[in-house]
Amino acid sequence: MRSMLLTLFIFLISSTTLFADKLDVKGELSYEFKEIKEQSEKSRLNNEYVNLMTVKKGPGKEVITQKLIKHFEKGQFITTKADDNWQISMRDDANVVTGSGWNLTVFNDGTKVNYRNSKYVNENKAKFGKDKEMSLDELKEAGEKFIKEDLKDFVKLEVGEELVFIRSIYEVDGVQNDDGSCFDETLASNIAYFGRKKDGLMLVGNSAIVIVEFSNDRKPVSFYYDWKEYEKMDEQIRISPKEEIDYRISSLSSLNYGNIEHLEVDIICGLYDDSKYVQPACEIQQKGKYFDGKDVGIINVIPAGKKYYSNASWIELELLQEFGDVCRESDITEEIFPENEK
Amino acid sequence: MKKIVFLVVLLMASSFLYASYYIGAKSESSWENGWSDNWRGDDVCGNWYNTMDDYSGIVKKSWTTLRSPAKSRYETNGDQDTTYGLDGMDIFLHCGHSGLRGVGGVTNARWNMWEDGTGDGTWAFSSNMRLGDEARELKLFSTYGCYQMNNDDGGRWSVRWRQIFRGGLKYATGFHEFAWLFGTDYAKNRQVGKDYANYLNTTNKKIKYAWWDAVKTHANNTPAVGSTGSYASHAESRRDNMIMPQLITFSTLRDNSVGGYAWTEWR
Numbered sequence: 001m002r003s004m005l006l007t008l009f010i011f012l013i014s015s016t017t018l019f020a021d022k023l024d025v026k027g028e029l030s031y032e033f034k035e036i037k038e039q040s041e042k043s044r045l046n047n048e049y050v051n052l053m054t055v056k057k058g059p060g061k062e063v064i065t066q067k068l069i070k071h072f073e074k075g076q077f078i079t080t081k082a083d084d085n086w087q088i089s090m091r092d093d094a095n096v097v098t099g100s101g102w103n104l105t106v107f108n109d110g111t112k113v114n115y116r117n118s119k120y121v122n123e124n125k126a127k128f129g130k131d132k133e134m135s136l137d138e139l140k141e142a143g144e145k146f147i148k149e150d151l152k153d154f155v156k157l158e159v160g161e162e163l164v165f166i167r168s169i170y171e172v173d174g175v176q177n178d179d180g181s182c183f184d185e186t187l188a189s190n191i192a193y194f195g196r197k198k199d200g201l202m203l204v205g206n207s208a209i210v211i212v213e214f215s216n217d218r219k220p221v222s223f224y225y226d227w228k229e230y231e232k233m234d235e236q237i238r239i240s241p242k243e244e245i246d247y248r249i250s251s252l253s254s255l256n257y258g259n260i261e262h263l264e265v266d267i268i269c270g271l272y273d274d275s276k277y278v279q280p281a282c283e284i285q286q287k288g289k290y291f292d293g294k295d296v297g298i299i300n301v302i303p304a305g306k307k308y309y310s311n312a313s314w315i316e317l318e319l320l321q322e323f324g325d326v327c328r329e330s331d332i333t334e335e336i337f338p339e340n341e342k
Numbered sequence: 343m344k345k346i347v348f349l350v351v352l353l354m355a356s357s358f359l360y361a362s363y364y365i366g367a368k369s370e371s372s373w374e375n376g377w378s379d380n381w382r383g384d385d386v387c388g389n390w391y392n393t394m395d396d397y398s399g400i401v402k403k404s405w406t407t408l409r410s411p412a413k414s415r416y417e418t419n420g421d422q423d424t425t426y427g428l429d430g431m432d433i434f435l436h437c438g439h440s441g442l443r444g445v446g447g448v449t450n451a452r453w454n455m456w457e458d459g460t461g462d463g464t465w466a467f468s469s470n471m472r473l474g475d476e477a478r479e480l481k482l483f484s485t486y487g488c489y490q491m492n493n494d495d496g497g498r499w500s501v502r503w504r505q506i507f508r509g510g511l512k513y514a515t516g517f518h519e520f521a522w523l524f525g526t527d528y529a530k531n532r533q534v535g536k537d538y539a540n541y542l543n544t545t546n547k548k549i550k551y552a553w554w555d556a557v558k559t560h561a562n563n564t565p566a567v568g569s570t571g572s573y574a575s576h577a578e579s580r581r582d583n584m585i586m587p588q589l590i591t592f593s594t595l596r597d598n599s600v601g602g603y604a605w606t607e608w609r
Contacts, residue, residue, distance in 0.1 A: 026609050089544055091396070093536075096545045103545050114555055118548055122582055167561055171554075173581075175574040175604045180500060182574050188606065193561045206530060206559055224558070254380030254525035259459070275529070285562065287520055290459030294439040295488035296381050297520040297562065301527065315526035 023185035025133045027169035030140065033195075036164070036202050040269040044242045045280055045304055050201065050271065052237055052309065053230040053278035057109050064110030065095045067153065077120055077219040078150065080104060113154065116222040121189060121215045125173065128216045129186030133170055140165040143192035143212045146220045155210055155227045157196075163210070164202060166193040171213070189221065190214045198230070202270035204283035205301040230278050237305040239280055245269075245304050251323075252316045253284050254298045260288035272301050274314040280304040361590045362399040364430065364478050367391045368415075369437035370408040370456045377458030380525045383437035386486045389535030390435050397543035399587070403431055408438055408456040416453055416466030418509075422476035428483065429476040429509075432589065433542075437535075440487035440516070442502075445469065451490040451502040468502040474510030475596060481589045482549065485516040486534070486557075491566040491605075492518045498568075499603045507570045507603075510594040513584055515553040518607050519564035534559070542586040549584050550606055558608070566607045570595050574602035581606065 029037070039046075058064070065088075072080040079102060089096040097104040101119020106112075134142065144163055147155050157163065174185040196208040206226070213222035240248075250256070255263060265286050272281035281304050287297040303317050312318060369387035373379050391405045404426055406412070414420030415427045416436075424430040439454035443465060450467040457463030473480045483506075491498060491514070503514065524530050534556055541552035550567050557563050569584065571577030572595065581604040584592055 091540075091544065094540060094544075096540075098546060103547060105540070105545055116547070116551055116555065118551055118582075169561075169608055171606060171608050173578070173604070173606050175578045175602060176499065177574050177602045178504070178600060182602075184574075191558075191608070205524075205527070209559065209561075211558060224555070226559070285522075287522075290439075292457075292459055292461060292463055293441065293443065294454055294459055295441050295520060296439065297488070297522040298380055298525040299522060299527075299560075300525040313527075313529055315528065319526070 022183075023172050023174075023187060025170045025172060025187060027167055027191070028136065029167045030136055030165040032164060033166045036270075037266060037268055040267050040282065044245045044267070044282060045201070045239045045269045047201065047239050047280075049236040049238050050199070050280050050305075052233045052235040053198075053271075054233060055273055055276060055278065056229040056231055058111035058228065059109070061095045061106040061108060061110045064113065064154070065097065065104070065106045068104060068106065068113065068115070069097065071153065077117060077215070077221050078115060078223065079117060111228045112226045114224045116213075120219070120221050124215055124217050124219075125186060125188055128218075129173075129188070131187070131216070133187055134168070134190035134214060134218060136165075136168055138218075139168050139190055139192040139214070142214060142218065142220070143194060143210075146212050146223070147194065147210055150220070151210070151223065151225065155225050156229065158229070160199045162197045164195045164197050166195050168192060187216045189216060190218070196227075198271055198278075201280075202268060203273060203278075204268050204270045204281055205272045205299070207271070207273035207278070228273065230273070237280060237307055240304055240306050245282060245302070248302050248304075248320065249282065249284055252302050252319055253286060253300045255286040255288060255296065259290070260286070260296070261291060263288040269304060272314070274311045274317070276311040276313070277309045279308055361587070362401050363432040363586070363589070364401045364403040365391065365394050365433045365435075366404045366406075366426075366428070366431040367435040367437065368406055368408055368412060372407070372456075374456055374458045377460075379459065381439065382523055382525070382528070382531050383439075383486055385523070385528055385531035386535040386538075387435055387437035389532040390539045391535075393536045393539035394433075394543055396539070397587075400543065408454070410455070410464070412455050413464050413466045417470035418472045419470075421471070421473065421480075424477050427477065428473055428480050430478055431480055432478050433482045433484075433586070434480055435484045435486065435538075437486040440485050441489040442492055443467070448501060449495060449497055453485065453487070453490070468506055471506045472509035473506050474512070474594065479510055479594065481512045482586070483511055483514045484538075484553065485514075486521055488517055488521050489519060491516040491568060493607075498605075503568060503603070504600075508597050508600055510596045511570075512580065512589060512592055512594070513549050513567070513569050515549065515565070515567045517564055518566040518609070520562065521557070521564075522560040522562050530559075546585050546587060548582060549586065550581060552586070554608060564607070564609060566605060568603060568605040570600045570603055572599060572601045574604065577602040577604035580604065
């Protein structure tokens with residue numbers, strides 16, 4: 001009797017894995033981010049003026065490391081609990097804290113942080129890996145709740161600022177035997193990307209980002225943020241008209257219809273933190289193939305203000321200042337600009 | 343007798359504790375015919391290479407270009423070169439174009455060399471690659487480039503990576519679709535290389551998460567990792583638990599001792 005039950009058990013287990021399929025999950029853009037993209041592609045920036053902002057220096061990695069450790073020391077999923085394995089390594093550019101199955105890295109001035117509890121993910125992977133992934137709405141709600149409650153002292157939203165849910169991504173683990181048998185895929189985590197709006201304008205070019213990961217039992221297990229505070233200046237920057245922005249996009253984008261096949265372009269306009277100032281800009285995401293079949297994906301950040309404040313680390317702005325607008329035909333928008341227009 | 347056993351164990355343990363790793367990277371900043379490739383892979387490789395030796399056990403072996411004879415350094419006829427070959431390293435990072443390409447009716451994973459984007463250039467092909475069986479026996483092979491771990495046709499393992507891993511390679515990290523970079527924002531590109539190095543050598547993250555955490559800041563990136571095992575669940579355990587300082591302690595599996603594969607895709 002016992003051997004029959006054992007055989008049945010083994011059969012049931014093996015049949016489950018033998019006939020498992022590729023897990024049909026794929027991340028997508030959120031509705032609100034699609035709207036921002038559509039708006040940007042239609043009219044670039046609608047504002048007439050924006051205030052120049054400067055980037056405030058963070059409180060330092062030591063302060064933030066201590067605050068985070070204290071904040072999460074009793075956490076169940078995001079935990080910084082000290083035990084025998086707990087250790088801290090202080091480097092010039094980051095503090096690294098490791099515990100049993102978790103690690104925390106606090107970079108530079110404390111405005112960039114990465115935390116992961118990989119132990120919890122691994123131990124609970126089998127729990128709900130075949131259940132449905134978290135939907136866009138679920139990820140948005142759970143991510144916002146985590147950021148606004150658990151990270152509120154670190155990811156601060158000032159007056160006029162809001163979180164923007166950007167997209168979902170899913171971590172999928174798979175296995176198979178050498179002969180292709182036992183193919184199996186399991187959902188390991190659900191990942192939510194958030195950005196930031198300031199006075200109604202999206203921060204572009206990876207200026208401000210929060211990533212929250214939920215294990216497959218929907219518990220928060222990892223977060224990453226790059227989040228600075230800004231100071232609004234009295235100085236106002238006039239936004240360039242759409243035609244002028246398009247002209248710059250054509251001049252300064254890395255890829256164009258002449259050097260790439262099947263070029264796809266996404267444009268998101270808003271504000272860009274160049275590490276010193278925050279100024280109007282458009283992020284241009286370009287992907288396609290070179291003629292020999294090389295796939296390529298490149299992002300450029302193009303200035304969108306009539307006036308701009310120089311910072312050597314924003315290379316497109318440096319190019320604009322040095323060479324001006326140099327092309328007569330928009331490769332991105334496929335518009336022809338009359339020679340006497342500029 | 344007990345003393346001898348203790349001494350042997352101590353010696354073995356100390357050899358792991360002080361294991362040194364040879365690292366190498368190849369990328370390109372100067373292309374054929376003055377071609378301007380705005381995909382700045384060398385920002386990633388250079389900063390990864392220079393940050394890796396913060397770990398005392400790292401021996402920086404070579405950071406070189408993708409010019410001839412780079413192809414042979416990837417493929418099995420020249421990968422044993424102890425200065426430039428992939429098997430001359432323990433850990434290697436390629437930062438440059440990559441992808442899939444049909445060769446003789448077989449869709450290969452390929453790694454592009456230094457030619458411009460207009461002609462029919464030189465590639466290293468997966469069907470000519472067998473890593474981990476010579477010289478330092480490459481253990482971790484990473485690529486910052488597009489599509490080399492793609493599985494849309496179902497041939498990632500059976501057609502492409504099986505051949506590479508059968509030499510004994512333990513872990514690979516790369517992308518199943520696009521790898522994005524800023525066209526001109528050098529600082530953010532540089533950070534990807536620095537972060538991958540720091541997560542490997544200081545944070546001691548699992549290799550899987552060292553890769554993901556370094557490349558995830560581009561929201562459209564589509565990374566993937568892969569590993570082998572004696573059977574599928576063994577491969578799964580190796581995929582989830584390998585960290586850089588312990589790479590050497592995980593058994594080397596070659597040819598028929600490779601019985602299973604494990605992967606992770608972020609999609």
